Amino acid sequence: MDKPALYPWLQASWKNLLEQHKQGKLAHAYLLSGLPGLGKAGFARFVSSALLCLDLSEHGACGHCKTCHLLAADTLPDFYELLPEGKSQTIRIDQVRKLCAHLILTPQIASMKIAVIQVADSMNVASANSLLKTLEEPTADTLLILVTDFPNRLLPTIRSRCQQLHLNPPPHEEALQWLGAQQVDGAETLLSLTSGAPLAALRDSESGYLERRTAVFADFIGLIRGQANILAVSESWQKTYFPDCLYWLRSWVEDMIRLKMVDEPPLLENTDIVSDLKAGSKRLDLKALYARLSLVQTAIQQSSTTVNHQMLLDEVLYPWN
Ligand SMILES: [Zn+2]
Structure with a gap:
């Protein structure tokens, strides 16, 4: 693997782990969680490469020793990484069994073996259960790092056997x-x-997210003011902006509801377009806004199924006519 970077907002968490390592107090398993987009997957790799390095420093792995070279070539026998595989995007039981079989062995080159399970919530029940024994009776010199955006989706028996390591966004x-x-x-x-x-x-x-959102918001304002053609908007959203348009719409309607309830709500998601949302919210009563929110939520749930996207959008947009 490429040498992973340590982002500034993760420095403190790394220093803590390093201190635990120096004092011989590392847990045998960590559950690494936090919002998507904080760099959890890379952090798990950074920590692994550092702890496996034969010349570890507070800056992480040296990049020059034997384990660093082998790790860069993905051939270090003391490091394992599981990722969801196949169409169903799950971590299968045979992947976990293979990992556990490896973890029984003594480390070959580094001073420990490290296994990272990325997207750990994608283990199904059978996979998770097959990991339990390794978590309960870990072999010596073994470190497991389970990475997830959704710790609550893991079995409680798995969670309780890991030390929680929650990463926070920077100030x-x-x-x-x-x-x-x-x-x-x-x-x-x-x-x-x-x-x-x-x-x-x-x-x-x-990915040009803001530009795309701005284009969809212009359509939405047109709908609110009765100046846009629903069928044209629906077709354009379906062709170019699906499914993002549904998530944006939900977020806008949620903010409109907040603005309807309080003059200056403390928690708004769309801080850049407040005045337009506020003006829009004045045209509708709360009940209508909630009804529209519910339509969008249903559409979001159905958007990953085989249901026709155009029909979904038509239904969501119809009341804005
Ligand atoms: Zn090294």
């Missing part, structure tokens, strides 16, 4: 500064749309 100013250094435009808005997760904001910036 707002720090995130803005970091995004500024990456030359991201609209960082303030992107951050508020990603709950403060800098890598999610960066990814959205690179």
Whole structure:
């Protein structure tokens, strides 16, 4: 694997782990959680490469020793990484069994064996159960790192056998500064749309997320004012902006409800378009807004099924006529 970077907002968590390691107090299993877009997957790799390195420092792996070279070539026998495989995107029981069989062996080159299970919530019940024994009776010199956006989706028996390591987003100013250094435009808005997760904001910036959202919002304002043709909007959204348009619409209607209830709500997601949303919310009563929100929520649930997207959007947009 490539040498993973340590993002500034993860420094403190790394220092804690390093301290635990130096004192011989590392847990045998960590559950690494936090918002999407904080760099959890990379952090697990960074920690692994550092702890496996034969010349470890506070900056992480040296990049030059034997384990570093083998790890870079994906041939270090003391490191294992599981990822969801196949169409169903699950971590299968045979993958976990194979991992557990490896973990019984003593380390071959490094001073320990490390296994990272990415997207750990994609283990099905059978896979999770087959991991339990290894978690309950870990072999010596073994470290397991389970990574997930959704710790509550893991079996309680798995969660309770891991030490929780929750990563938090950086303070707002720090995130803005970091995004500024990456030359991201609209960082303030992107951050508020990603709950403060800098890598999610960066990814959205690179994919033209704000521009696409602006185009869809212009359509939406047109609908609210009765100046847009619903069928044309629906067709355009389906062709170009599905399914993002549904998530945006849900977020706008939620903010409209907040604005309808309180004059200056403390928690708005769409801080850049408040005045338009506020004007829009004045045209509808609360009951109508809730009814429309419910339609969008249903559509979001159905959007991953085989149901016709155009029909879904037609249904969602119809009441805005
Ligand atoms: Zn090294």
